[in-house]
Amino acid sequence: MAYNLLKGKRGIIFGALNDASIAWKVAERASEEGAQIVLTNTPVACRMGTIDELAKKTNATIIPADATSVDDLEKLFVQAQEVMGGKIDFVLHSVAMSVNMRKKRTYDDLDYGFLNKTLDISAISFHKMIQTAKKLDAINENGSILALSYVAAQRTFFGYNDMADAKSLLESIARSFGYIYGREKGVRVNTISQSPTFTTAGGGIKGFDGLYDFSDRMSPLGNASADECADYCVVMFSDLTKKVTMQNLYHDGGFSSMGMSLRGMTQYEKSFIDENRDENGKIIYG
Template identity: 90%
Template sequence: MSFNLLKGKRGIIFGALNDASIAWKVAERAVEEGAQIVLTNTAVACRMGTIDELAKKTNATVIPADATSVEDLTNLFEKAQEAMGGKIDFVLHSCAMSVNMRKKRTYDDLDYSFLNKTLDISAISFHKMLQVAKKLDALSEGASVLALTYVASHRTFFGYNDMADAKSLLESIARSFGYIYGREKHVRINTISQSPTFTTAGSGIKGFDGLYDFSDRMSPLGNASADECADYCVVMFSDLTRKVTMQTLFHDGGFSSMGMSLRGMTQYNKSFIDDNRDENGKIIYG
């Protein structure tokens, strides 16, 4: 169902790779709500993914750009305004990658050159994007900018590695830039802390299945899906949230406020029983 929440608005969506991407779902929902969009990803991702399929479906222009390159970002914002005929009303930053995680380097044995890449791609690119947009005056008055984050920026999660540091930096950039851009142009900058979601990137995290199940058991509303995240992004892009800025917005079914749920405790207690059975399934006491 469409409510025309983004009718007449222009947006840029970073990070759509395939139909498992949250950015892909956001692009679809934004267009359903009346928006005109530009899709962007690295040139390699554009070739390897199926972004052309999404562009055709949404009548979007594809402008390849490396989000860590100021030159590419400058070209992107200039060309996007030309393609859509005006300033940009909303932007989604959905860019994240850890070489250390891909190489299975643990947090106490990081390769620092890999760490620098993690921070540049997953967080500093957000600052570069905002700085380029501001210098070009590419965002309209009251525009809305979102980046996707995760609760590991606030709490320690085994295996999330240096991405936790990147997400912490990402959220700090949203606050610091949010103050400046909000004061000068009423531009809103927020991050959405999403539940574990079966995307191409998320599924590459070691032990992701267990993390997903644990989060789902702990959350009173269950995990938020990619489609539900897209709905939330659309609301944040709309004029209904004109005074929301510099926030980390938890979209996780209540997980971030939980200590222990009944479902989680039941599963935890069950593990003790399972650990104390012999090969025939009989409980061993003592």
């Protein structure tokens, strides 16, 4: 159901690759809510993905840009304003990649060249994007900037590797730039900490199936889907959240506040072999 929450607004969405992408879902929902949008991704991603299909569906313009290149970002913000006929009202940063994870390098055996790429693509690009937009005065007052994060920025998760460091930096950038941009232009900057979600990026995490199941069992509301995340992003782009800024907003079914759930404990207890139980079937600890 549409509520015209973004009627008359213009937005740029980074990172849509295929219909499994959260950015793809956000683009669909933003369009349904009345927004005019520009889609962007790296030139190679635009060629390899199915972004043309999304552009047709949402009546969007595609402007390829490498989010780590300031030159590309400058061209993107200038062209986006020309295409849409005015300043930008909202931006979604849904960009992340770890070469170390792809190469199966563990956290205690990182390639530092790969680490630099992880940080540049997954976090520093967010800073470059905001700084470029601010210098060009490309975003309207009371605009909204979002990036997608994960609870591994605060807690340790097996297999999440150097992406945890990148998400920590991403959230710090949102706070630091949120103060400056909010003070000067009323532009709000936030991150959304989403549940594990089956996307192209998520599939590269070691043991992702187990992580997804664990999170779902621990969360009282279960994992939040990509479609539900898109709904939340739309609310954050809208005028309903004008005073929300510098926040990391958990959208994870309650996972981030849990210690142990009944479903989690039940599954855990099932994992004990018979020799760890007494004659009455009770688990022997210790």
